[in-house]
Amino acid sequence: MHSPQCDVIIAGCGPTGAMLAAELRLHAVRVLVLEKETEPASFVRIVGLHIRSIELMAMRGLLERILERGRRRPAAGFFAAIDKPAPEGLNSAYAYLLGIPQPVIVDLLEEHAMELGAQVRHGCAVVGFEQDDDGVTVELGDGERLRSRYLVGCDGGRSTVRKLLGVAFPGEPSRSETLMGEMEVGAPQEEVAATVSELRETDRRFSLAPAGVGVYRVVVPTAGVSDRAAPPTLEDFRRQLRAIAGTDFGVHSPRWLSRFGDATRLAERYRVGRVLLAGDAAHVHPPIGGQGLNLGVQDAVNLGWKLAAQVRGWAPETLLDTYHTERHPVAGDVLDNTRAQMELLSTEPGPRAVRRLLTELMDFEEVNRHLMEKITAIGIRYDFGDGPDLLGRRLPDIDLKQGHLYGLLHRGRGLLLDRTERLTVGGWSDRVDHLADPTAALDAPCVLLRPDGHVAWVGDDQRDLDKHLSRWFGRPAN
Numbered sequence: 001m002h003s004p005q006c007d008v009i010i011a012g013c014g015p016t017g018a019m020l021a022a023e024l025r026l027h028a029v030r031v032l033v034l035e036k037e038t039e040p041a042s043f044v045r046i047v048g049l050h051i052r053s054i055e056l057m058a059m060r061g062l063l064e065r066i067l068e069r070g071r072r073r074p075a076a077g078f079f080a081a082i083d084k085p086a087p088e089g090l091n092s093a094y095a096y097l098l099g100i101p102q103p104v105i106v107d108l109l110e111e112h113a114m115e116l117g118a119q120v121r122h123g124c125a126v127v128g129f130e131q132d133d134d135g136v137t138v139e140l141g142d143g144e145r146l147r148s149r150y151l152v153g154c155d156g157g158r159s160t161v162r163k164l165l166g167v168a169f170p171g172e173p174s175r176s177e178t179l180m181g182e183m184e185v186g187a188p189q190e191e192v193a194a195t196v197s198e199l200r201e202t203d204r205r206f207s208l209a210p211a212g213v214g215v216y217r218v219v220v221p222t223a224g225v226s227d228r229a230a231p232p233t234l235e236d237f238r239r240q241l242r243a244i245a246g247t248d249f250g251v252h253s254p255r256w257l258s259r260f261g262d263a264t265r266l267a268e269r270y271r272v273g274r275v276l277l278a279g280d281a282a283h284v285h286p287p288i289g290g291q292g293l294n295l296g297v298q299d300a301v302n303l304g305w306k307l308a309a310q311v312r313g314w315a316p317e318t319l320l321d322t323y324h325t326e327r328h329p330v331a332g333d334v335l336d337n338t339r340a341q342m343e344l345l346s347t348e349p350g351p352r353a354v355r356r357l358l359t360e361l362m363d364f365e366e367v368n369r370h371l372m373e374k375i376t377a378i379g380i381r382y383d384f385g386d387g388p389d390l391l392g393r394r395l396p397d398i399d400l401k402q403g404h405l406y407g408l409l410h411r412g413r414g415l416l417l418d419r420t421e422r423l424t425v426g427g428w429s430d431r432v433d434h435l436a437d438p439t440a441a442l443d444a445p446c447v448l449l450r451p452d453g454h455v456a457w458v459g460d461d462q463r464d465l466d467k468h469l470s471r472w473f474g475r476p477a478n
């Protein structure tokens, strides 16, 4: 077989693929992203970036660019759309939600990846691949064949890569659908506002809200599942609005119309040999709580440095497999919380009573905080074995004598944050930075941070540190 043209091919340039490409480029891995579409989608979903994703943007120096294009909103009301203020003292400098159109975030991440040297080819669909001991041969729609050492399927919920890989995708199929679109409304504004507010008292899945001059965004649930291949028509919206609201509000002149289902599925394996899955290709769930894109971007940051280490040749034996062991349970937890949220949106008397009870319980700060840390992903603690509570958690953007922690993580390297001023990273200095700072606002003598910002070690003993440097960063250079 001929030699690889690049190190990693990524199928799909959505948010996950673009973020992964950028993460790999931080380590000079040769990356080619293949995106089947030539144009962005006609429909524009506004997505919410949650705290952990905003932190990741700050960690990679992207925060200012992203803030410019999004709108900050309070970090509250996420769980099943239960209207409660944010809990006190969330442990983050970025405790807000950033609303941003999905195409804008995809553009920004793609631009960032390309600035770092990733190649992106649009209009190239991956239709097949074969893997062997040395690499993967990827086949495109026009018959072209490309060779790489690894392939990552970031090609969305109907992932071709996942299907060809034969990885099972167990879970529940779509049982109901929601129509979503932007259109003009003929009924008077006051009448619309009154009907909508009455309806939302009992059905939080329904919404009809202004989305620009003269245009409304309409979100309306339907019973059952239609032929997903056919896009919805304006008549579908009218019929469903009449069924739910008793009026179609005189909707006309649609800008775009789309639909989404509530399938909930998780890939059984995230890796088979040289082929991996990330983002929606690995997990799908209803959009309640706004977690899918966040989860995909966070998969990319977890996988990027590990796959780079594998390509560069310094990865410890089992490092790449920790991508599955760490991220699969996180997605499982997100799937479960969306299942719970969907139940809480039901208009049946039982779920409505549970919703009222949970609404009361959320007055307890601890309950509110627990749910918030789940949805925003700042509560994640990977299982790195026994150790203090900090081990496996992400470190917030703490103050240092030379600024903020996240400012030191832009290059995606490990970091030894050392308050003792007597430890060293020795032969790992090509992969791990060392900052001695006795003033660091840290509740531990010293921590070792992985490139994804999670705490890989806590302590003050050099021999123990060396053991953990080997565990995460392989053999020392000399």
Ligand SMILES: Cc1cc2nc3c(=O)[nH]c(=O)nc-3n(C[C@H](O)[C@H](O)[C@H](O)COP(=O)(O)OP(=O)(O)OC[C@H]3O[C@@H](n4cnc5c(N)ncnc54)[C@H](O)[C@@H]3O)c2cc1C
Pocket: 011, 012, 013, 014, 015, 016, 017, 034, 035, 036, 037, 045, 046, 047, 048, 049, 102, 124, 125, 126, 127, 154, 155, 156, 157, 159, 160, 161, 180, 260, 278, 279, 280, 281, 287, 289, 290, 291, 292, 293, 294, 295, 296
């Ligand atoms: C109504 C709605 C609201 C949402 N709101 C939020 C929210 O507020 N917050 C949030 O976090 N998430 C939200 N989501 C979920 C979010 O949109 C997805 O989770 C996210 O798009 C997943 O990103 P991805 O890159 O993994 O996959 P995708 O965005 O699906 O990208 C996959 C890419 O791969 C390309 N592709 C597909 N097949 C191939 C192939 N064979 N070869 C090459 N390229 C291919 C596609 O064209 C596409 O560009 C929402 C979803 C919906 C439906």
